[in-house]
C-alpha cells in the first residue's frame with residue numbers, strides 16, 4: 001500500500017508524508033507511537049498532528065514514482081477540501 005499522511009500544520013516545507021507499507025495498519029500504528037519515519041517523529045515533537053489522507057494499492061516502486069513527481073497536495077483529498085491558493089490554481093472543480 002502507498003499511503004499519504006497530511007499534516008494539520010506544515011513543518012518547514014513539508015505538509016505531507018508519502019510512504020509505503022505492506023501492512024498499513026501496523027505501519028500507521030508505528031507512526032502513532034513515533035517509531036515510524038523520522039519526519040513523523042519530528043513533527044510530533046513540534047506538536048503537529050497528522051491524518052491519514054489517502055491510501056492506494058501500490059508497490060515501493062510506485063511510492064518512489066509519486067515522490068519524484070512531487071506536488072503531493074494534488075494527491076491529497078484533505079487539501080482538496082480546504083485548498084490553499086497554490087493548489088487552487090489550474091484546478092477545475094467538478
Ligand SMILES: [Zn+2]
Nearest residue numbers: 006076078079
Ligand atoms: Zn493534504
